[in-house]
Each structure stands twice: as C-alpha cells, then as structure tokens.
Amino acid sequence: MLEVESGVSRDYCAFMTSGFDCTPRNRSKAIGQFLTPKQVYDAMIGDIMQNFDLRQDSVINVIDPFCGDGRLIAAFLTVLATANNHPKEVVVTAWDIDEAIINAATETICEAATDAPFEVVVNTQVMDAFDCDQALYGSFDICVTNPPWSSTKSLKANAFATKDEYEAYQTLTNAYGRLLTERYPEVKGGKSFGAGALNLSRFGLALALRLVKESGICGIVMPSSLAADTSSAVLRRSMLDHFSLRSLHYYPAELKLFAGADQAAIYLVLDANRNDKPGRVVSHLKSKTVDYALDDHFWNYSLTNGWIIPVGYKEEEIRLIEKLSLMPTLGSCGDITLGREVDETRISERLCDRSPYRFVKGFMVTCYRLSDNEKWYYDDSKSPIPPSAMSEKVVWRDVSRVSQKKRVKATLLSSGHVAGNSLGVATCTDPKKLRALLGVLNSSVFEFMARTVLTTNHVSSGMLKRVPYPNLSDDLLEKMSVVVDEILADPSDSSMLALIDDLVAEAYDLSPDELGVAQEAVNPDGQLVMEL
Known part of the structure; x- marks a missing residue:
C-alpha cells in the first residue's frame, strides 16, 4: 500500500x-x-x-x-x-x-x-x-x-x-x-x-x-x-x-x-x-x-455554532453575536421554504421575445428593487415553469463578494417571474410573513449576523438558513408588512428604511445601543446601505 x-x-x-x-x-x-x-x-x-x-x-x-x-x-x-x-x-x-x-x-x-x-x-x-x-x-x-x-x-x-x-x-x-x-x-x-x-x-x-x-x-x-x-x-x-x-x-x-x-x-x-x-x-x-478575546462566553457560542471563529469584529460586536446566536435560525422556520428555481446553463435557448413569464437574473436585483433595464422572457413551451413562479416570492442575489458593503440584497417578485439560479428564492403562503422576511433580510441586524457565516462570494440558502431569525408576533407582522409595502413602492424613502430597521431590532429584542452596534458594524458611515 x-x-x-x-x-x-x-x-x-x-x-x-x-x-x-x-x-x-x-x-x-x-x-x-x-x-x-x-x-x-x-x-x-x-x-x-x-x-x-x-x-x-x-x-x-x-x-x-x-x-x-x-x-x-x-x-x-x-x-x-x-x-x-x-x-x-x-x-x-x-x-x-x-x-x-x-x-x-x-x-x-x-x-x-x-x-x-x-x-x-x-x-x-x-x-x-x-x-x-x-x-x-x-x-x-x-x-x-x-x-x-x-x-x-x-x-x-x-x-x-x-x-x-x-x-x-x-x-x-x-x-x-x-x-x-x-x-x-x-x-x-x-x-x-x-x-x-x-x-x-x-x-x-x-x-x-x-x-x-x-x-x-x-x-x-x-x-x-x-x-x-x-x-x-x-x-x-x-x-x-x-x-x-x-x-x-x-x-x-x-x-x-x-x-x-x-x-x-x-x-x-x-x-x-x-x-x-x-x-x-x-x-x-x-x-x-x-x-476580541477568546473567553469562555465566546467558546460557548463557538461550540454551538460549528466551532466558527468570526473575523472582522470587535468586543461589543462579538457580545451581540453571542446574544443573537441563542435565537432560532431561519432554517427552523417551517413555513418559509428556501431554494432555487431554474438553472441558467444555456438559458438563452429557453428565452423568447414575449411570454407571460419574465425571467430574472441576480444582477437585476438590489434591495427592494428589480431593474427594468433588461426584460427577458421565459419560454414555457420549451421548459416547464416551476410552481413557485406562480406566486409571490422573495429573491436575493447569490453572487456577492466578501468586500461588498451589502452582502444580502433582496426584493419581492410578483407571480409570473421565473428566477435563475443566480438568485436564491424564498416562498411562504402567508403574504405578511413573506414581506416581513424581506424586511428582515434587508435589515442591518440580519446583514450583521449573515456576515458571520458568509465566507465565500456566494449567499447560498444553506448559509442563510444558519442565520438567527426572530419569532414575529402578529402585531409586528402587521407593522412590518405595511412598512415593507411602503418601501417597495418607494425604495428611496429613508424614513421607512429606518423604521423597518427599528422594527427588526424590536423583533430581535435588541436595545437601541445594540442596534447601534449592528448598524455601525455594517454601515460605518452611519447610512443604511441598500445598493452598491
């Protein structure tokens, strides 16, 4: 041998x-x-x-x-x-x-x-x-x-x-x-x-x-x-x-x-x-x-999270990570399904000039926005339409470099959109929960925690499933879904962007100071980063 x-x-x-x-x-x-x-x-x-x-x-x-x-x-x-x-x-x-x-x-x-x-x-x-x-x-x-x-x-x-x-x-x-x-x-x-x-x-x-x-x-x-x-x-x-x-x-x-x-x-x-x-x-x-110090609190956190050692953080940020890591994860939310829709390999062979189904790729999506500069259509006569294309869904960009200011960029697509695999897809039968999910994904707190697990230039559904996700009360669901609809109508409304960040922090049970730690970590210039 x-x-x-x-x-x-x-x-x-x-x-x-x-x-x-x-x-x-x-x-x-x-x-x-x-x-x-x-x-x-x-x-x-x-x-x-x-x-x-x-x-x-x-x-x-x-x-x-x-x-x-x-x-x-x-x-x-x-x-x-x-x-x-x-x-x-x-x-x-x-x-x-x-x-x-x-x-x-x-x-x-x-x-x-x-x-x-x-x-x-x-x-x-x-x-x-x-x-x-x-x-x-x-x-x-x-x-x-x-x-x-x-x-x-x-x-x-x-x-x-x-x-x-x-x-x-x-x-x-x-x-x-x-x-x-x-x-x-x-x-x-x-x-x-x-x-x-x-x-x-x-x-x-x-x-x-x-x-x-x-x-x-x-x-x-x-x-x-x-x-x-x-x-x-x-x-x-x-x-x-x-x-x-x-x-x-x-x-x-x-x-x-x-x-x-x-x-x-x-x-x-x-x-x-x-x-x-x-x-x-x-x-x-x-x-x-x-x-930051590798103390007993840190090792308790690391032990329960795959022995990860987050980099790029200071002491108070690690304390916040330890607190948030005690919450359930997005992957444990049974009524939210994460995945993908269609492979983009040789996708041009499945596109056409006009059909009821618009085809969307990752570069078209930013926070709360879908670009109208390119309009491609999926030919349902050449390939079957995924069932999730028949309903609303949240999508996020898969490709996102570690050096980018905003790693998680998501928006809501109405029925009739087919997503290529340069996008991750989340579905839920409850429209309020779907909108609340979008608000959480684009928030400073979720961005802060997502960076602890996003170690490559891809934002996979497997990675996002590991990120802490709050249990949302009916009252918060109602408030968040209303605010998200306001932002979708006008993604440049800074007051609504700030409000959804506050509501997400409330859902995560964070104090104003703890929210400030997360915001400063992901937005060092003090501005909510929604696009590159």
Whole structure:
C-alpha cells in the first residue's frame, strides 16, 4: 500500500511542476503557491515567540513542510537570534515539491543562519509533504508554514497542450485525492471546489498539526474561509480539541497583500500546551484594527455554532453575536421554504421575445428593487415553469463578494417571474410573513449576523438558513408588512428604511445601543446601505 501511495504522490507532484502549459499563472494555480507577505509572517513569528517556551541551551526542531522560498524559516531564525535566551542548536527541516524553489529556500535559510548565535543544521528536501514518513509525526517543536492554496483539480483543459494530457491530469488528481482522504480523515467535508476537488490548504493544516510535538506550537497561514465555513467545521473541531488557539489574525482581500491574488487570509498560532491562557482574534481592516478575546462566553457560542471563529469584529460586536446566536435560525422556520428555481446553463435557448413569464437574473436585483433595464422572457413551451413562479416570492442575489458593503440584497417578485439560479428564492403562503422576511433580510441586524457565516462570494440558502431569525408576533407582522409595502413602492424613502430597521431590532429584542452596534458594524458611515 505504501509503495502505491508513494507512486501516486510522485507522479502527481511531477505533473504539477512540469506537466502543463507552464505559465506563471498556471504554475502558481496548480501548486497553490502564494508566498507569504512580510507583514503577515513578521506578526505570526512574533506571536509564536511570545507563546513558545524558549530555554537556554536547548535544541529546537523547526519545520516548514511547504517552505516555498524559505522566507518563514529565515524570518524565524532572524527573530530567534535577537531573543534573550538562545538555544544551543536549531535543526531546520524544509520541504517543497518544486526543485527550483527549494534551491532558493536553501540559500535563503543558510544566509539567515550565518550570523546566528547558535548552531543551525539545515535539511531541505524536494518532496511531497502530504506523503511524508509518518514516523515524523510529533517530532517538531515548531511548525511554521503556509500550505498550498489550491484544489486537487485547479486547472482547466486550456492549461494543457492536448486532451490526452488533460485526461491524464484528471486521472492523477483522482488517485491523489483518494490518497489524501485516506491519510487525513479529519479533513471531512473538505469538498468545496466541485467535481470532487479537494481543498489542499485544509490538508496542509491537518499535516502541520500532526508534525508538532505534544508540547509544540504551530503557526500557519490559511485562506480566511477556514474560520467559519461549514466545510471546515470537522477540521476546526479536531484542531481546537487538541490545540489552544493563541491568536488568529485576519487580513481582508481589500488589503491586497498577496501579489496576484484577491484573497482574504488569516494566520493562526496554535499551542499543543492546552491551558487557560486566553487567545485573541485580531482583524486588520483597511481603516482600523479591531480585536476580541477568546473567553469562555465566546467558546460557548463557538461550540454551538460549528466551532466558527468570526473575523472582522470587535468586543461589543462579538457580545451581540453571542446574544443573537441563542435565537432560532431561519432554517427552523417551517413555513418559509428556501431554494432555487431554474438553472441558467444555456438559458438563452429557453428565452423568447414575449411570454407571460419574465425571467430574472441576480444582477437585476438590489434591495427592494428589480431593474427594468433588461426584460427577458421565459419560454414555457420549451421548459416547464416551476410552481413557485406562480406566486409571490422573495429573491436575493447569490453572487456577492466578501468586500461588498451589502452582502444580502433582496426584493419581492410578483407571480409570473421565473428566477435563475443566480438568485436564491424564498416562498411562504402567508403574504405578511413573506414581506416581513424581506424586511428582515434587508435589515442591518440580519446583514450583521449573515456576515458571520458568509465566507465565500456566494449567499447560498444553506448559509442563510444558519442565520438567527426572530419569532414575529402578529402585531409586528402587521407593522412590518405595511412598512415593507411602503418601501417597495418607494425604495428611496429613508424614513421607512429606518423604521423597518427599528422594527427588526424590536423583533430581535435588541436595545437601541445594540442596534447601534449592528448598524455601525455594517454601515460605518452611519447610512443604511441598500445598493452598491
């Protein structure tokens, strides 16, 4: 079995480094190589040093299993050289699948070791870290790394010279995926790229945690989605069951720290010495830095919400999240159904010049509005009309970037509208509840809570089902439905927009100060954001 696994690993890695149209973009995408910015690794190594028990004349074993150009190990050695206590010796292990970059890493690490006031032994090797000798598990005092940010099927057919090469790539990635899932069963739910593709960064985290000693510490750079997405829930639990989270730092995509990648990132410092020392989550936003403590209240909240670790929040916002998370969720509302209507693949073949059914796509929808600039019609003679098109429904845009000011944008469609799958669809037989739902979806409070679970550029019904949703009294239903109808008639009426926000806050049992916290978090300029 081991011989077969090694062969799969060897063939896969050889293909990833040479078996396709090797433009810089394709190469980086294939092996998931996004080198860590100095701002990030300086802070991470500082946190590692604060939490590592450095003893005079000790021997420290440090590893970077995905070393890239060696910058993380080199920075660690540089910081360690300035510490008050010095080890007797540091044994460095560094791996990468790319021979050219491992040569650069060796040079970088050796240069950093030249003037160190301790002995440095450097062991670098071209190899697949995921297929390392399992006898090395638990061997290292410190693991500092940035695993590959790609999937096992990151390349499309146009990256290959021939169809045969692309098919060979597909065969190899399928075999390699089986190797990974067998060796790292804790990365369950890891399929998030479609068509069986596996997120390699999650497997990188699993390996990094296995490599450190029971008294060891791990610093790792990851895509920010790890902190809260449902696909990482099992891995997060495994991580937090065995390690204390000393710090998590968040860097939003708008900072553009990673050259060539519009990617939000985090780093985590995880300590195998489990004790009551509290950690912190720090978010480096474009205009400010905010943080909060990982106290007992937080962990009670996290435990009951899939071990999520919200990023981008300050202390009072986390307290509000903890309060709201005790409420029922939208998914528990039995009389509200969330889903989609029709697939937009080759949709032009199902459209016509005129029919009783108007076809609507996501870009046509903003808060309480449907654009009239484009009018497309669905041909019911070519494809059946979904039953939900025969009645009123609430729809919201599926595509919404993490960096956008307003993530949830919804409106009400009358009967006779067919929604493409770039829209989510909510139906309810009670028209008042449907309008109240629309008011809640577009509110500051719902937006505030939705952001805790929206970790990708999509607003799926599965994500919205996890958001707290209030039980509405008959009196509030009546008031909210009336106000929503007023807004639908005039979406620019700021007094009605403010009123629906107040009514939603009442439904969530929030004080004016708590509503203010939510509004300030999602609308820092003090204005209700309804459009982009």
